[in-house]
Amino acid sequence: MRSDRGQKSPLLLKVCAAGGLLFLHLPILLIFAYAFTTEEKSYQWPPPGLTLKWFAVAWNRADVWSALALSVQVACIATVIALVLGTLCAAAVSQTKFFGREAISLLVILPIALPGIVTGIALRSAFSLFDIPFSVWTIVLGHATFCVVVVYNNAVARFRRTSGSLIEASMDLGADGFQTFRHVILPNIGTALLAGGMLAFALSFDEVIVTTFTGGQQATLPIWMLEELIRPRQRPVTNVVAMLVVIVTFLPILAAYYLTRDGDQIAGSGK
Amino acid sequence: MTPAVRFQKVSRHFGAVRAVDGVDLDVASGEFFAMLGPSGSGKTTCLRLIAGFEQPTAGSIEIFGERAEGVPPYRRNVNTVFQDYALFPHLNILDNVAYGLMVKGISKTDRYKEAEKALELVKLPGYGSRKPSQLSGGQRQRVALARALVNKPKVLLLDEPLGALDLKLREQMQEELKSLQRALGITFVFVTHDQGEALSMADRVAVFNNGGIVQQGTPQEIYRRPKTRFVADFVGSSNLLSPDLMASLGGERRWASLRPEAVRVASEGAEAVVENVSFLGAGTRLAVELGSARLHVMLPAGADVPDVGTPIRLSWNSQDIHYMDDAA
């Protein structure tokens, strides 16, 4: 291995690291170039010409709009559920020492530790077992299940950083449980919850594998894209939508990063 | 007069661990009371029992004659200065100090006025708009003190309040705490593992070991007449004399303690050899070998200092020999 050529001139290391980062980013940047191509039929590189007309075409596509609306709706509801469940779990696990807290951590992490297809097919067979028809709520159910973990991870990290004596100090100064929650706990974990919520939103907004099992005939934006990937109808529109999706998911990630950057990191155990 | 705090047969067990075991304790009103002991001796648990963070497994706790078991911390008119100060990081100093008044529903103008007064009291006037992270350790400690005092507690609890400060600051704060307590007349109960701190500040001291109180009394009593070997060893730098040594010196065959400053180098007395000489400024400390025992002798400034290795003779007044109850 060549990563340890002494402290002064890790040139090869620098090159490898920079190359790795480029490898991670170039494909995403490429999407931006394709959004402007004049080529309609193939993935030709370099683009034969540049145009803005596909933005207008995409703008007027009703199917894109309805898919986007469904995605936003699902992501919002799933995020709210994940916020409630994740915070409750994190509070219980970190504020009290009780038997079985490891089991609870495992239970929360399981939906992302197991392959998405297992979660998807399990939920689908449960739906068919109980004759539950597909709806927005079946999608939400799946999404909320694996979104809990990102809220949980962020909240647990912040709880760990928040000194337990703050709560005692508040009670000592005459604040009861509710006052302590409102004046001490909430302000201290607020940004972590906001960050966790944003990540949960991004996670849900992007999810495709579980959704293929729990969505029925409804198309979220990723499902719409998947359809386009398998049976392309109008490639340039897909390019434009892909670029917009990149931008839309970057914003909450960046916001979450700046909300939590002093101290705990955004839970790396993402999707 | 009703004691400020009264423990009767108080125990606090955590499973098999007896953190506090059958403690009886009276803290008089207006007193500066120290709970001294090594870590794990139960002193901090006793403090937390008074604050209400812990509940006794058995026994009764009274605060100014009122039963306190089962009363949550927020309903006790008792405030704590925490070891890590526990200042709220999201509030500025003024809001930190005014917190207790805020949760009691006191109007903004009134509580800020009181908080400013409390900050003046701890010599931090005008610091209200800063955040805790912008303050030094000593300043945070004063804020923690102001935040507790602004509520006018019946008892103020201090958990190793000076532990995180450097030596000079610590000595300064010791004096300030003492005069503050005298001026306010509030009962102070403080926990420390530093015997010097306990002896110099407290009106009375309780020495803790293994979840119980070994000895209670004024600093002078604790220092001059330690009840057990543990107290003699933990409080001050007394010489411990074993029963055999005492017998060979013509005393009773019991454990005894002898303070280093009570020993004199004389022309008559027990034979010893100087092992080490330490100059301490206010005096000189000799380590000497007496038989098989090692003793410390504190010579006053200006006394003749023998060289290392020279044989000397030691004498003391027989009333300075203090026999102790048991061997432990």
Place this chain on the structure above:
Amino acid sequence: MTVLTVDTPGSSILPRRGGFAGALSDAFWRHPLLLLILMLTPPLLWLGIIYIGSLIALLLQSFFSIDDFSGVVNPEFTLATYAQLLNGTNLDIILRTVSMAALVTLASAVLAFPIAYYAARYAKGRWKAFFYLGVMLPLWSSYLVKVYAWKLILAKEGIVTWVFAKLHLGFVLEAILSLPVIGGNSLSVSYLGTFLVFVYIWLPYMILPTQAALERVPANLIEASADLGASPRQTFRTVLLPLALPGIVAGSIFTFSLTLGDYIIPQIIGSSRLFIGQAVYAQQGTAGNVPLAAAFSVVPIVIMGLYLAAAKRLGAFDAL
């Protein structure tokens, strides 16, 4: 000096704050278990009943079989479905998936190490944030968009072919594509393409835990090793690698698990031969054989169970 007026006539025990909130607060304080149960009930109901319940329902189905003539699920206990799982074609699918997961994990670990090491040891201040975001953004950006980007890159008329042509190395690409098994008509329909995309998509999951583990290696440890006369190669092998290993294993949990269960990447970029995820999808969908689909999905669960148990022994969970 202003002295606080301390005339404490008040009681040392204060009355309870009025109303329901005061009573409830006292009750929670007196019975912390009550609060704990209240806090845990909603998440446990959700995850424990809905999620775990579904998983168990799935497991049960794998012990059912399908009637060959009517296509109806026969709810009687049988191991026939598992026997079916081990026949030639299906076993091939499992082996293909597991070897792909292993290769992807290995490649990710090798690629991730320099990035993680640089970020942990040499990047400071703003560069550190830059590296962190540089890994986080690709990790979090849309999965499908990333797959789509690679479809564009690897397509016959795409950028890879173009770059090789510009460098007058087109024959090299031809040679690679004509290799048996891993080659194909173009990179986007070959195993090689599938492999590349898997590595690309899961690489950030390997970098983060590796970096976290390396972050905990004190710099003076490496200097101490060099000081004691170890060559850089020896330092790497005897000091750095053992200390980074829990992080690498933690990362491999993700790369391995995610590859095992993915069915979209091999469907969009790859040859027509199936992976476990595709088999599950096909069996429950078009084939309508839910028991076999369930049995297939038990495979990654079992493999990951074993993998997690082994990883736990290596201390990987502390590095997560």
